Amino acid sequence: MIDSRFVDTLVLGLGDRLADAADIVHQTAMWTHGSVDRMIEAGYGKSRATGLRLAADALCRFKVLERDQSGWRPNPLACTPELASTLHGADAGRRMAIRETLPTLAATLPAEPSALGRLLPTAGLRHVLVNRTDDAFLDIAASAQLSITVMAPYLNEEGTKWAVSVLRASPAERKILVIREYPKVKVHIDMVSDDLRAGRVEIFDYHLASNRGWYETFHAKVVLADDTTAYIGSANFLKYWRHSVEIGVVVKGDVARTLHFVVAAILQIAAPIAY
Missing domain, CATH: 3.30.870.10 (Endonuclease Chain A)
Known part of the structure; x- marks a missing residue:
């Protein structure tokens, strides 16, 4: 089970990168073909690459990803499908809260x-x-x-x-x-x-x-x-x-x-x- 305090800290720390981070965790939890950097280019192309790489850097700070000379790699203890679902849910709630305050x-x-x-x-x-x-x-x-x-x-x-x-x-x-x-x-x-x-x-x-x-x-x-x-x-x-x-x-x-x-x-x- 994911520690709720860790999730709260992670969601606050990711901020506007929450949706990108959720996508990265979702993909990398099942990715077995190399670095996250390769996954980003293979799965999303250049249009989202910049935002996803910024999200990947943020996930590194929370040790969900690890970085070596070849790029980002998932930390198997933290980068799980359960965390991906939690982040997607948090992003949906965040979007709803923003929508409720729009003029x-x-x-x-x-x-x-x-x-x-x-x-x-x-x-x-x-x-x-x-x-x-x-x-x-x-x-x-x-x-x-x-x-x-x-x-x-x-x-x-x-x-x-x-x-x-x-x-x-x-x-x-x-x-x-x-x-x-x-x-x-x-x-x-x-x-x-x-x-x-x-x-x-x-x-x-x-x-x-x-x-x-x-x-x-x-x-x-x-x-x-x-x-x-x-x-x-x-x-x-x-x-x-x-x-x-x-x-x-x-x-x-x-x-x-x-x-x-x-x-x-x-x-x-x-x-x-x-x-």
Whole structure:
């Protein structure tokens, strides 16, 4: 049985070379015709040779392979089919973890009849990867546990109701709406004030006067769940968004954590609004 601590150390040490290393171990466990270098050229050709040789060097450091004047050779005590299967499984898990943190596209298409809406399904299968902005917002809201934040620089009556519906769809303990120039949108806030209070939504106005005669404010459109998932894009919470294309990305992992860091700083300087 393979020592799990050795495998953990090996997987971490191989890093991006994990898939190449798994292939080498798989082949060399059954290779009886000379050095790993010959196996690489015979089995994979020149296209992968460089990456495989780098992986072979890494396997030498962990004594899975040994090197002599003729090239790399397998260490029969370590280079086994069982290790190959373990490395392939680790590589599959690593690829899945990377895939889960890749950005996805969220888009709002013009209301029907829409020329773009008719064209996309006929342009190729990739159209199925375009998520609807509404669905992306609700998915993000549903995933939040501690906090859900909506940053909406522009609001009208319909957009305010939409923002509130996104916030109230979340099970998060804290619900936050960041706006700009509260006096200009107060009429819309007042219309949904009962829903805002019922959802215990906090409102912050990020619109700070400068002694130079201009204002510090924001234009970003953001929906942020905890520090794990976020939408960043062009979708405004306005009525006319239904007649224009809006595009954004849903991000996770380090990008979401960095965005959470920035939003937390904004909340420290924005003015809390009593409604």
